[in-house]
Amino acid sequence: MTLKEMAKDPKRTMVVIDPRRTETAEMADIHLQVKPGTDAWLLSALGGVLVQEELIDRAWIEEHVDGAEDVMAALREIPVAQYCEISGVSEELVRETARRIGGAESVAIFEDLGIQMNRYSTLNSYLNKLLWVLTGNFAKRGAQYIPAHIVPITGKLDKLAAGAEPKRSPVAGERIIAGLTPCNSIADEILTDHPKRYRAMIVESGNPAHSVADSQRMREALSSLDTLVVIDIAMTETARLADYILPTATQYEKAEATFFNFEFPANYFHVRRPVFGAPEGVLPEAEIHARLCEALGAYTHEDLAPLRAAAKQGRAALLPVFFGNVLSNPKLSPMAPVILYRTLGPYLPAGLQSAAVVWGLAHQAARENPGSLRRAGFDGDGFEPAEKLFDAILDSPSGVVFAVDEQDENWARVKSPNGKIQALIPELLEELASLGNASTGTGDSAFPFVLSAGERRSFTANTILRNPEWRKKDRDGSLRINPDDASQLGVGSGDRVRLTTKRGSVEVQVEVSAMMQAGHVSLPNGLGLDHTTQGGTRIQTGVAPNELTSTEDRDWLAGTPWHKHVAARIEALA
Structure with missing residues (x-):
């Protein structure tokens, strides 16, 4: 359904929160035209109305949510009228919006960079999620969901127990979340004499000299590195500072895919084919990665010999060798994408050698979401669903539905110890309480x-x-x-x-x-x-x-x- 169709549907209410009167806001039933940077006050007021007027789903919360009582106690104290005034939105309109959320058959909420790259960024995201958590809008038609994935965007992360100290960057001590160092602290991690400072970087398809805050300082930091390697299709501002530039083929000249696959209940995956040949002197990223690993001695010819021999016989022969020789080997398992490119890649259709890694991802998807793949038509015993999925990906130049979900699948993807949504984040409730004394x-x-x-x-x-x-x-x-x-x-x-x-x-x-x-x-x-x-x-x-x-x-x-x-x-x- 498009936004235009949604706006015309009398059974739906479209609410837009934006300081600008955008084209989307013009279509909306309700436009909460918040003052720039005051989203946290507005979202707090919406949550406050939900709790104070008992517009929440208590039975659902009792069954599916941990920590909700502390959260609701905090929202019960929100001075709604005052926070509406701070945000520049009328109290009447805020209360009407909250009542529609509380009384709706289903609610779906989408946020983007406007609040994520703004004051109270993490708190904004938390308050947004509380709106659908407290009204029971998860794992039902028309509400929030967790899609099946070919590969998780954040990778395989270690679980952090409640109260445990997170990993932190070596110099600035910034939290490392989802395996990522905050971009705004990178310069601090370099421009220092700290013994653990960052000394080298590989920048691939990124341009931090232009896209990270404070370009002047970022250029200084990148220029201070012992070694800077850039892999890119263009001579970017960052590439001009590099010690080594490894040019790669453009999106039109190589196999490529995106892993931002967020559809529900039917989710899609698409390996795009190259439409032109690459010019002389450039390589696809997979080839660059493989050559770097080989030059670094990450694996040897002897390591790959049994895999090459098995791949020559077919994927059925490769499977046990790959699982036994690579995934169970601490030295080789981090190299799995490159090893598949070198061993399975030569036996894939022309131009699709880089898609060898998708074979491993298909097996991972089949293992983690067997019901989703089966409903999408990839059934069978043992490794059959994964092999069928990989064949379909290779044979579908316009993409393939790899997963079809039912609502219960959402709960299987909530990975808390008791399978419940964990609503209580103490640090964010403390920040919520501080809004009463904060400046705008x-x-x-x-x-x-x-x-x-x-x-x-x-x-x-x-x-x-x-x-x-x-x-x-x-x-x-x-x-x-x-x-x-x-x-x-x-x-x-x-x-x-x-x-x-x-x-x-x-x-x-x-x-x-x-x-x-x-x-x-x-x-x-x-x-x-x-x-x-x-x-x-x-x-x-x-x-x-x-x-x-x-x-x-x-x-x-x-x-x-x-x-x-x-x-x-x-x-x-x-």
Whole structure:
């Protein structure tokens, strides 16, 4: 179902929370036009109304949730009227929204970078989830779900017991969540004489010199590394700082897949075929990884010999050898994707050698979600479902449904010891309680505007399309500003202004837009890139937002950058 269809359905209510009057907000039944950076107060007020007006599902909570009483006690104390005023949304509208959530047959909630890269990032996500947890909107039609996966996005993570101390980065002591170091602490992990500082990095299909906060400091950090290796399809800002650049084929020249597979009940997976041959001098990532592993001595020819011999006989012969020689071997198991590429890859259809790793993923999916695969048509005994799935992936150039779920599968994917949702996170309840004394706005009269540094627009594409000629509108990436603010500054669309933050200052063209509320401005993401023309001239188009952001402006718990809440000032240029 599309958003337009949803908006036209009289049996559905679409609620949008956004400081901007976006195209989606225009379609919504309810638009909660929150003041920039005050989402935590608004979400707290919604949760407060649910609890205070008994709009929750107590029977469901009793059966399926642990720690709910402490959470509800905290929400019972929320001063709803005060928090609505802080967020800039009328109390009447907030209460109406909460009542619709509490009385709905089903509720589904989706959040994105607007609140995740903002003040109270982790708390915002927590409060969002409490809205559907407290109303029992999980594992039923039209509600929240956990999809089957080909591979878990966060990998195979160690479970952290309640109260246990999380892993932390070696220098800054930042929490390592889902195996990831917060991007805003990377420079701190490098620019130090600490004996455990980061000394080398491999950057693959990423551009931290442009995409991580505080580009000036990130460039300094990357330049300070003993070794920087970049694997990419383009000469990026990060690649220009590298000691070694390993060029790879583009998405059109190699087999490729995405693992963001979140559909329910039918979930899809697609290995895309190459449509062009790669130019001379570039390699697919799988080949680069294999050559690096071999140069490092991660495995030997003797290690692979029995696997190559088995693969020559077919996948049925390879299975026991792979499981016995690789997955049970602590030395070789981390190399499994590369080993499959080297041994099984040569026997796959032309152009699909890199898809060898998907054979292992198909077996993992069949082991972890056997019922889901069976309902999708991949049945049989033993390893048959996995082998059928892999064959279907190879034979389906437009993708394949690999899993069909029933609602009960959701509960099997809740991995807490007792199978219940764990609602109580003490650190976040403490932060929730602190909202009553917290400041809003920018907190600095010298920087009265809130800048969203990196807005999605019709013609933004991260940093993969570097030639500005593809941009049919807003070629240079204008600064969007509210009409009243523009009037006070004495500027109009097409005029240029100076935009300044505590980390930098740029000149940028203005676009006056009724979409923006007073005090809120935005720049698009993906600009400020350099591009070399056919004549050899290097040009730069637009403003790189992270020339204006700071690494210190980040979530206290997860380290998430506040790209959507940057204090700024604007001056008209003559």
